[in-house]
Amino acid sequence: MDNGILQVTLSNPEGMVTGIQYNGIDNLLEVLNDESNRGYWDLVWNTPGSTGTSGTFDVIKGTSFNVIVQTEEQVELSFTRTWDPSLEGKAVPLNIDKRFIMLRGSSGFYSYAIYEHLTEWPAFNLGETRIAFKLRKEKFHYMAVADNRQRYMPLPDDRSAPRGQALAYPEAVLLVNPVEPEFKGEVDDKYQYSCNNENIRVHGWISVDPPVGLWQITPSYEFRTGGPLKQNLTSHVGPTTLSVFLSAHYSGEDLVPKFEAGEQWKKVFGPVFMYVNSAYDGSDPLELWEDAKTQMMIEVQSWPYSFPASEDFPKSDQRGNVSGRLLVRDRYLSNDYISANGAYVGLAPPGDIGSWQRECKYYQFWTKSDEDGYFSINDIRTGDYNLYAWVPGFIGDYRYDVVVNITADCDIDMGELVYEPPRDGPTLWEIGIPDRSAAEFYAPDPNPKYINKLYVNHPDRFRQYGLWERYTELYPDNDLVYTVGVSDYSKDWFYAQVTRKKDNNKYQGTTWQIKFTLDNVNHNATYKLRLALASATLSELQVRVNDPKANPLFSSGLIGRDNSIARHGIHGLYWLYNVDVPGGRLVEGDNTIFLTQPRSASPFQGIMYDYIRLEGPPSSTSGK
Numbered sequence: 001m002d003n004g005i006l007q008v009t010l011s012n013p014e015g016m017v018t019g020i021q022y023n024g025i026d027n028l029l030e031v032l033n034d035e036s037n038r039g040y041w042d043l044v045w046n047t048p049g050s051t052g053t054s055g056t057f058d059v060i061k062g063t064s065f066n067v068i069v070q071t072e073e074q075v076e077l078s079f080t081r082t083w084d085p086s087l088e089g090k091a092v093p094l095n096i097d098k099r100f101i102m103l104r105g106s107s108g109f110y111s112y113a114i115y116e117h118l119t120e121w122p123a124f125n126l127g128e129t130r131i132a133f134k135l136r137k138e139k140f141h142y143m144a145v146a147d148n149r150q151r152y153m154p155l156p157d158d159r160s161a162p163r164g165q166a167l168a169y170p171e172a173v174l175l176v177n178p179v180e181p182e183f184k185g186e187v188d189d190k191y192q193y194s195c196n197n198e199n200i201r202v203h204g205w206i207s208v209d210p211p212v213g214l215w216q217i218t219p220s221y222e223f224r225t226g227g228p229l230k231q232n233l234t235s236h237v238g239p240t241t242l243s244v245f246l247s248a249h250y251s252g253e254d255l256v257p258k259f260e261a262g263e264q265w266k267k268v269f270g271p272v273f274m275y276v277n278s279a280y281d282g283s284d285p286l287e288l289w290e291d292a293k294t295q296m297m298i299e300v301q302s303w304p305y306s307f308p309a310s311e312d313f314p315k316s317d318q319r320g321n322v323s324g325r326l327l328v329r330d331r332y333l334s335n336d337y338i339s340a341n342g343a344y345v346g347l348a349p350p351g352d353i354g355s356w357q358r359e360c361k362y363y364q365f366w367t368k369s370d371e372d373g374y375f376s377i378n379d380i381r382t383g384d385y386n387l388y389a390w391v392p393g394f395i396g397d398y399r400y401d402v403v404v405n406i407t408a409d410c411d412i413d414m415g416e417l418v419y420e421p422p423r424d425g426p427t428l429w430e431i432g433i434p435d436r437s438a439a440e441f442y443a444p445d446p447n448p449k450y451i452n453k454l455y456v457n458h459p460d461r462f463r464q465y466g467l468w469e470r471y472t473e474l475y476p477d478n479d480l481v482y483t484v485g486v487s488d489y490s491k492d493w494f495y496a497q498v499t500r501k502k503d504n505n506k507y508q509g510t511t512w513q514i515k516f517t518l519d520n521v522n523h524n525a526t527y528k529l530r531l532a533l534a535s536a537t538l539s540e541l542q543v544r545v546n547d548p549k550a551n552p553l554f555s556s557g558l559i560g561r562d563n564s565i566a567r568h569g570i571h572g573l574y575w576l577y578n579v580d581v582p583g584g585r586l587v588e589g590d591n592t593i594f595l596t597q598p599r600s601a602s603p604f605q606g607i608m609y610d611y612i613r614l615e616g617p618p619s620s621t622s623g624k
Contacts, residue, residue, distance in 0.1 A: 001075050001102040001109060006276055008102065008109050013065040015079025015098045016040050017133070023212050023278045030134045036061070039133045041113055045092040048123035053248035053256055055127045060096055060113075068099070068309045076101045076309045083121065093121040099271075101307065107277060107295075108217075110305070112270030114312050123261045130244040131272065135214060140205035140239040144289045145193050151454045153237055154183045164188075167450070168603070169566060172465055174450065187450045187465040190236030191567040194249070197221040198228035198366070202296035204275075205239045206288050211279035213288035216241045216272060219299040222381070223269050225360035226255050228344055229436060231569055245269040246360060250535075250572045252561025257360045265361065268312050273299050304379050316379055320406035322347065323376035324414030326369055326389055326398070332426050339373040340391045340419065347377060347385035347404060354397035356388045357573055380406045387414065392435045394421040395532050395611060396576055422578055424528045425615040429484040429516055431493060437571045438462075438534045438608035441495045444470040462495055463568040468603050471510075472501045484516035496535075496565050497597050498606040507605075509598035511548065516614070521588050525617030527581040529554075529593065535572035535608035536560025542596040545585040554579040558599065566604040574610065583617065 001008045009019035017039025020028040029038040036059060046055030062079030069076040079098045083091060094115050101110040111131055117124075137155055144150035158164050158178035165174045172189040195203075204215035216235070224230065225246045232244040246269075248255045259265055277291050304316055326340035346366035348356035356364060365385075369375040387400040398419040404412065433440050439462060446455075446464035455463045471494055479500075482492055499507035529543065536559045542552040554577065562572025593614075599605050 014061040043129040044127035046125040108275040110271040117265040119264045128247045135239040139207040142206040145203045192463045194231045203234040211285035213277045215275040215292040219303040243272045254358045319379045320410035321378045322412045326373045329420045341371045343369040343391040345375040345389040353399040395434045396421045425618045428614045430613040432611040434611040441493045443495045462570045468498045481513045499600045507600040509600040511596040514593040521586045523583040525583045528615040529579040530613040531577040532610040533575040534610040535562045535564040538605045544594040
């Protein structure tokens with residue numbers, strides 16, 4: 001494909017991107033790699049009944065090539081792979097159609113793919129799918145993921161022994177003797193560059209000589225799984241740039257779709273845009289990032305694209321729109337309705353309240369409300385949805401109970417919707433901010449031996465490697481004690497309730513204490529403890545009140561496979577527990593709540609809290 005600006009070479013009929021020629025460079029992709037390891041779609045699949053998130057890795061190679069569109073204005077190519085029963089157990093039971101588009105006057109190319117599972121085909125699990133590009137390591141050394149997350153990166157050679165030393169897991173490497181001495185003593189870990197779906201719009205790499213950028217632009221995340229807060233990888237040492245459409249990262253097996261025999265399924269992933277740009281010699285190559293952001297806004301405003309040829313990608317006039325206003329009713333905060341400022345409002349497949357964060361087969365459409373709670377969601381694919389929402393500053397999830405049916409070109413006004421968050425009585429005390437993240441809590445300085453310089457004096461302190469080990473250093477003998485009214489959660493509440501490391505490479509569970517004073521107690525009433533968790537990894541939360549040796553008042557049982565502690569995630573999946581505390585368990589004067597996480601086989605087991613609140617018994621008088 002050649003439009004005079006760039007030339008893209010693909011293998012026939014496999015549909016591998018083997019070359020991108022641009023601005024006098026014969027190939028932006030890694031010429032040292034095999035042609036099947038430069039630009040490609042891949043997936044991970046497994047047979048039904050298998051557990052976990054691993055499986056068979058499959059670089060998707062087409063077996064048939066077709067030119068779909070060839071005009072003066074655009075080219076669209078198709079590389080398809082079809083399944084038949086003779087392949088059962090050997091290949092994923094999907095028909096896959098990979099598409100590549102180039103437009104006249106466009107500095108880049110688009111790719112999307114259509115995956116289809118027919119009713120009569122066998123069951124399978126799909127652990128991951130993505131498109132990946134591996135760039136020339138001798139040219140692309142500067143990586144940008146966000147305005148405040150960009151830097152010169154080490155070389156892939158630096159990650160291998162003896163230049164690099166693997167740390168607690170293979171993705172994290174200490175650079176012992178890197179080619180460029182400036183990186184010596186730093187940690188490289190691709191998970192330090194993960195982003196929430198809502199923020200993965202543009203990322204990529206810059207070559208300084210000549211000044212050229214190659215960027216992955218994602219104008220919509222409607223086709224990504226798990227909603228706006230689901231985290232995925234972006235770009236990392238390689239130099240590699242990814243668009244991950246479906247993964248279990250920061251969530252675990254809950255985000256692995258399991259397709260049954262007899263289940264018909266079809267989904268379009270993409271299109272995403274691979275954008276190339278160049279700067280004049282003598283100008284600052286880092287201005288290429290600013291230009292890429294401008295191009296990203298152009299792509300977002302052009303969504304949904306009008307040019308893909310597949311009927312499976314509906315154009316704007318084949319989609320519908322929804323608008324309305326979300327209000328919050330909490331009579332212990334206000335007698336009036338409260339505008340849901342900055343609420344996340346979305347349409348996702350019908351399900352239980354909050355089910356959107358585990359939904360991983362179809363499409364989701366999200367927006368944020370304005371300060372008065374007004375929202376509009378545009379260009380929604382036709383079909384049946386529930387409207388879901390959650391509001392920063394309030395716990396819990398909203399769902400509109402009537403299924404919303406989207407038809408072509410519809411404009412549905414939902415009117416005023418009222419969310420009543422969980423609330424039984426007045427707030428006696430609270431810890432944290434209900435925003436589904438542990439970022440407001442204390443993230444310690446990293447061990448000086450394991451630093452990524454990017455995250456020194458950075459708002460994302462939690463992205464440094466090895467912070468889980470700092471807990472044992474801060475609390476060598478006794479666990480964390482938090483005193484309501486005295487302690488400050490930004491300094492005194494560790495970002496994760498992790499295990500304590502013992503001398504013999506063993507770990508032990510931990511019990512945190514919340515100490516608080518009650519002037520008077522209604523012993524016949526019920527108090528309510530609200531525990532919102534931002535993440536859990538193979539952990540259990542036990543609650544005891546005033547007697548650390550009693551049977552737990554509450555236990556969550558074993559929950560979570562987010563792995564957000566190891567992956568520097570600060571959040572994973574959201575959990576909300578509402579625990580009844582009998583007034584008879586409380587005393588006038590000093591009280592203590594004990595929060596125990598007993599599971600302790602590894603350093604990565606633990607809980608991240610989002611927010612904790614104790615409510616008094618319901619009072620007949622509302623108001624503040």
